[in-house]
Amino acid sequence: MQKIYSVILLLLFHAPAWAQNNPVGIFQNHTDIGNPKMKGGATYDAATQTYQIKGGGSNIWFNRDEFHYLYNKIQGDFILTANFAFVGEKGDPHRKIGWMVRESADEAAASMNAVVHGDGLTVLQWRPLRGAYMRDPQDEIFYPKKTVFQIVQLERSGKKMIMRVANWGEPLQEVGSHDMPDLPDAVLAGLFISSHNPDDVQEAKVWNVRIDKPVASIYHPNPQIQKTLPKTQDVLGCRLETMTIADGKRKVILDSPTKLEAPNWMLDGKKLLYNAGGFIYTIPANGGTPEKLNTGSVSRINNDHGIAFDNKQLAISGGKEGTTGGSYVYVLPLAGGTPKLVTQESPSYWHGWATNHKEVVLVGQRNGSKIYNIYRANVSTGKEVALTQNTTGHVDGPEYSPDGKYIYYNANPTGTMQIWRMKPDGSGKEQMTFDENHNWFPHISPDGKWIAYISFPTDIDPNSHPSYQRVTLRLMPTAGGAPRVIAYLYGGQGTINVNSWSPDSKSISFVSNSEKAEAPVAEKSK
Incomplete structure (x- = not known):
């Protein structure tokens, strides 16, 4: 199709x-x-x-x-x-x-x-x-x-x-x-x-x-009202896009009537990696024919995946064989192969590699808590260390800076989701953005100079990042300073959940929603 x-x-x-x-x-x-x-x-x-x-x-x-x-x-x-x-x-x-x-x-x-x-x-x-x-x-x-x-x-x-x-x-x-x-x-x-x-x-x-x-809205920030709304929603097509940061010029490299999510720019600069239909695919950065990546027995792969700094390993989050639900973190060779299970507990969603290539950071719920926290996990042993211990609010999107000095993430301790950072041991937590938007998924450019993130509108639950929203992509210096808008789009969940910077720090990739997968009006009349 x-x-x-x-x-x-x-x-x-x-x-x-x-x-x-x-x-x-x-x-x-x-x-x-x-x-x-x-x-x-x-x-x-x-x-x-x-x-x-x-x-x-x-x-x-x-x-x-x-x-x-x-x-x-x-x-x-x-x-x-x-x-x-x-x-x-x-x-x-x-x-x-x-x-x-x-x-x-x-x-x-x-x-x-x-x-x-x-x-x-x-x-x-x-x-x-x-x-x-x-x-x-x-x-x-x-x-x-x-x-x-x-x-x-x-x-x-x-x-x-x-x-x-x-x-x-x-x-x-x-x-x-x-x-x-x-x-x-x-x-x-x-x-x-x-x-x-x-x-x-x-x-x-x-x-x-x-x-x-846009689809008819079925999202409401009041959970009690949300319960009364329909459980199904129209599915839109998706565009896989690249954009040059200097001038904001965008290019659609894949236009699909089905759902695409969360591109990573591979470190050779020649291909992108993304997930669709529970599997991982690669595609040339200038567009072309997608190819399915071998992820062994792991299916139901979601939009939390990424490439290690050594350009040899890939982390994915997906279902466990023999189960019907849950998300676990795995690592496998970037070229494809047999995945190794890292996390024993679910839900676990990968978000970042440590610069030593031996550890990952993820978000998960543990010990019966309904609150998500950030954990560092050893790839070989699976041993986890909690880096946040929130009892309210929500944290997500942890990602190491290329120099290994910080872990950037988003958190909602005060009623709006904002961008934060902390030291790799969980100390020194520092808020980076201060505005009325709900800001998610900070991604650091390979040269360490920029933070790209997605801003959701003010009328959603700050702890959620739903699909089919009027969102913006924003850019701010890692040294601090005012953010600027670099893209205006209809998207949300899956748009930029993982780091998608090009290796030269000049471009970025993301997913936007397009029209429904149906015939144009002119065709319907025939």
Whole structure:
């Protein structure tokens, strides 16, 4: 199934250059709307996963529009996110790029537009009904004209449309929202560009383009309410992604209708390792065919696994043969082979190798306690030493720094999950982050300079890290300092549970959720 899905994407990625009414990249169609005098077009660079779009058009305003449009037909709720930048500084100050949702390809169609102008004006604009005049924005933000690029997000939640924006490194901020009760359930949604001058053509680059389909929420932070909610949940597809830290450019190397989790970047820099369906797979770092790793009799492998600093051993967490539940820690050769059981008790979830290659750190419940604590275990003997002794709250994600001086982890002693560190013997506990988010799974870059971690929203139980959440990946110096956002995505559990830094500390890998594993709206009507 994954191979078929990859072939379909490959065909989309190689759409004809500047072709009209043809797929381009992930978009089912692209065309001029409103018959502008100067025609537009679009190309897609599969190597960088970047769109180059151009368009003319007198305006997107009054009771009709002229512009170039790349779009899909989408049903229900969705989240549209991308990075936008004009090519060149010349052009009308009101040239426009951004996301657009329309009821149809008619020039006078009702629409909702998340717009970035050439002069820095950033607004949410809408036409409530076909042929109506475009409404004035309810809010306006002016970014400096020299701003290199902006991240723009447009979300539909029921009848409400919400626009958010950010500069590189900042959290998304809401620009405005508006109810659109007359938009149909199935709409056109995609990228647009208009020159705001009938005799001109403008160009823009768009990258990190993501169309996410959130599931109906069945999570509630109140445990009593959670008990009343359905036990089943829609399963979304997953993207395995890599990202360069310096510029935040992301690349999807595997797009699957099934669940993928927790990539590790192998220390030769050539492959990634991840888990799916209870097994471990490897895949080339630039994409390709996944290969199953031999883990012997151990199955039901979860997303807590990782490679020793000596690049010879792999630790995994999974079920024990002959049992139906529980998680135990094993080690095996990185090339695959017979696993050796390390922990005798369950639940045990591996999270870090010691720099001596002889010990691991894990989280587990012991002696009948319902509280998770951090333990150091000897790989040869299985002997465990408790490094935390919490009786309330939760700890998770312990991981050694490359120099062996610290173990980084996340903990919730005060009501929010934050990043902490301690010395390898459990002493000297020190809080590293201080904000309203729930911060999980700190991962230290191989050069020891950076901490990458995932931030969950404020409205979840701080002791949980559920799937299908609006999360961010953040980066902060190990020496201390303010964190910055490096990725905005729909994900959570399995996104970055284990260290996934590239060996040169320049890139990182993670998993994001995508659409449900089902046919597009256009296919359902056949």
